[in-house]
Amino acid sequence: MGAENGQKSLSERIEMPEIPMEVAREFALLEQRFIRAETDRLRRSTVENRPLWEKRSEIISKVQDDFWVRVLSHAPAEIDEYIQHSDAAVLGSALKDLTVERFEVDEKGNGEPRSLRFTFVFRTGEENPFFENEKLVKEFYWRKKITKTPKGKRRTWEGLVSEPVRINWKEGMDLTKGLLDAACDLAEAEKKGGDRKKLPEFEKLAEKMEELEAAAMEDNDEDEEDFPTPAGTSFFGFFGYRGNVVSAEESKEANKEDDERFERALKGEKFDDEEDDDDEEDDEEDSFDEIEIFPDGEDLAIALAEDLWPNAHKYYGQSFEIGDDYSEFDEDEPEDEEDEEDNSRPRKKAKV
């Protein structure tokens, strides 16, 4: 249309084949400044909000019996997709409480605000036929790692790392079908030292993963193609998430190096050893992928911490609204599910 008027169209104007190097460098430094400012604000808001979260927990305790059940049954799609029907049955009958803490921030507002601790509290004894644990505590540490690429460029990785948390399943109840145990066994064996790939636990986990993947493929041949996650991927696999392998010490060193570099860049120094996006293709595959039983663990942790947790009281309120406001979440529901449902309940809860 523009061309008809002698004007350049939007894509005709996009002629530059590459981002100008100097502009890319300046934007990257600016983005660092934004991230650092935002992280400082998260530190401050973590401290500011604590009295409000405490107040909320106090209110929740008055309706403890069904608060988290209602919240989970109205979880946003990016969380709901990880909760299988069997997970929902367990959470629905056994979950008593959930807290999320940015536990590395102290009362003065110092510390890494992106690290997260999830504490799930469960009913015990006969009230929980699934597992023995009264509490499952899953901690995620925000860590940084600096490595060299094969071409000698500097690569920075940042993200959440964690350790597998074992669940003491009761006989025949393991929803992860042995996968979580295998991940925990490997992590424990690794702590005793030695090359991971030579450990028998490594081989065992790999076999378990293949076995369950094959079973999932088979299940998916049925009429469940819209189902978002493969059968065999239980929500409880979340407790097995590891992420990259970065020690606290290594991360501290990387942060120190990065902070110094940032200060020098602010003063105008230019570095030519940073990895480009173009270099990515030369990478060897991330070595931690092959032992990851819940690859979306970081995404789910962030969705729980930034959406489900802060908005829990709103999801709870919504759970009392009768109507089909939640019909969009039903799309992934198998159709043969609503048999024993009371129709006066919001449709979203059909599966739990």
Place this chain on the structure above:
Amino acid sequence: MGAENGQKSLSERIEMPEIPMEVAREFALLEQRFIRAETDRLRRSTVENRPLWEKRSEIISKVQDDFWVRVLSHAPAEIDEYIQHSDAAVLGSALKDLTVERFEVDEKGNGEPRSLRFTFVFRTGEENPFFENEKLVKEFYWRKKITKTPKGKRRTWEGLVSEPVRINWKEGMDLTKGLLDAACDLAEAEKKGGDRKKLPEFEKLAEKMEELEAAAMEDNDEDEEDFPTPAGTSFFGFFGYRGNVVSAEESKEANKEDDERFERALKGEKFDDEEDDDDEEDDEEDSFDEIEIFPDGEDLAIALAEDLWPNAHKYYGQSFEIGDDYSEFDEDEPEDEEDEEDNSRPRKKAKV
């Protein structure tokens, strides 16, 4: 599954038919505290970020010629859906610059941080065959309004309000097909006083809206059912958005009343005159809907301010990545479109 084990399932536990009144009240007050804390933080971050936005504008000026074109062609889906092919042709050839300001926040951090000003700068003369305006400035004010429901309950409305901004289209170029002019005519006539519904401009706008709606219905009968917005709804209709009618004075009074009430509630006072969600059905329709030519104006303003603007330098960077990372945005593209495209460009830009 739970039931088989003698346990209550998730939905069996959800037995309470209504949210306990006291709990609802406490959560509502707590939510007020969260919103007020968050708004204070937005005030502070607005001031803190200003030097960073200035620095970014300085960098953008070095690649001014195609910066915003690249950004818009990689806009997220919730913005992209409002940009028709004809809009993209205009923006692509005529847009020079865009700024978003939280203009009611002063340098000391006082003022309403949710109010927004969008300044679109365009090429002029022969470089812009579409309209005469060099600048289009669209301001949105965050306002509050307290009214009584038919049942005498207290209803609080909060949101963005704006006034229509006229575009001086060149002959035959009006993408809104007269709709924006009609909205501006009505707003101007209203300022001279009198009952809106008795103004001839009201009748004219209503006719125009019906006419375009009918035309859109007809267009949609073709094979474009996946197309997200009806034909005739141009992005430039955004400049006609009004929202609720709330004067600055009225909003100030409402805020004062609400602040006092909030303080009293914090001290433990209980109010029984707040509107319930259940009361909503008794409402007369919001009177501003029938003259709204761009009903999603508030959503689009917020998406532009909270996503496109702060992430513009990232979208710009992404526009240089070759590959089909953006293929998910192509789903709404008519298929007959890629004829004159250079295949080395990211697919997302097919339409512009």
